[in-house]
Amino acid sequence: MLSLLSYFKDDEEGTGYRQHGPITRIYYYIVIIGAGGTGGYAIQRITKMMSAFSNVNSFLLIADPDTVEEKNLLRQPFIQQDIGLKKADVLAKRYGSTYGLKIGSYSESYIESVESLEKLFSLTDYRHETGQFIQKVLIGAVDNDYTRNVMNDFFNKTDDLIYIDAGIEGVFVPSQDTTIEKWTSEERLDHLESGYSGQVVVGLKKHGKIALPPINGVYPIDANDVIPPSHNCGVEPYQPQRMIANEMAAFQISTILNELFSENIILIHYADFNARTGNCRPVYVDETMVGV
Incomplete structure (x- = not known):
């Protein structure tokens, strides 16, 4: 278990956290990138928790330029x-x-630069209060590694950040040019069994030091996915996603936010899950924390 308030017990490293007195509470400034399958269901849960935890100060900003389509x-x-x-x-x-x-x-x-992310986190002036620390929380709910690279760069550049990234396996589709009737039995089986697995990773940086490695330190980001999402407009995804996998990824995100809102703690560094079987394998922060 990792307590966020434990970082404010002293100021021996000259962080400036206590310049306005002891920190006794945390304001969660949350930015979620992606409002589709995973992001949309996560937003449902996060907003309900924001209402339920009325004693916790928090703010949510949703970033996604996509338009709702019938599909x-x-x-x-x-x-x-x-x-x-x-x-x-x-x-x-x-x-x-x-x-x-x-x-x-x-x-x-689309969020395609560190500078654009910095702007989303810049609306903090009126939220400052004595004894309160504004904790930035970035949630990635995207389906491309270009945006993940941007968020990872933002994590590396930012001195204090919680970065939660959710990713799910795409459904196997043999070819866009063939119909399911023409698939082989092996292709049909691969299609039916794919699209259920995923992972959620919590990265944490405090005092300019990495305490929990982000997604790139656990599951390296594919450097070959270099096309910005703005250049993919109108292009059908080759690997669609399953709703049940989106919902399970959103649930995993909400469990992390629940611990932050209720106790200001992080329990899990990352979790692998399978939405078909309902299995989840968490790796706890005590097993992977690298420093303060």
Whole structure:
């Protein structure tokens, strides 16, 4: 178990954390990148927890420029009336009004640089209070390694950050040019058994030092995926995702946020899961923490 408040017990390293007095509470400034399958269901759960933990100060900003399409209704938390609207704007308005929360949205463009992430985390001035530390929490719910590389670079550049990344296996599809009737029996089996596994990794950086390695330190990011998501507009994904895998990834994210909101602690460094069997194998922070 890793307690965030334990980092504020003293200021021997000159971090400046106690310049306004002892830190006794944490304000969670959460930015989630991606409001599709995994991100959409995670937003459902996070906003409900933000309402339930009314004694915890928190803010959520949703970033995704994608527009709701009819195909999204099959495995993402949208309805017919949402078609044609921006995903981030829809979910921010829906769950903000449902739970009486102020939820921000950014739907102008994809997050393709560290500078754009820095801007999303810049709205902190009026949130400062004596005895309160603003904890940045970045949640990645994307399906491309280009954006993961950007978020990993942001983690490396930022002195203090919790970076939660969720990824799931795509469904195996032999070829876009063939129909399922033409697949071999082996291809059919691979298709039926794929798309259920995934992982959620929690990276933590405090005092400018890595305490928990992020996604790239656990499952190295594919450097070959170098095409920005803005260049893929209109291109159908070769590997679709399963709704049950999206929901299980979102659930794993929500368990991490639950511990942060309830006790200001991190229990799990990363977890591998299979949505078909319901199995989850967590690796606890005590096994992997590398320093303070």
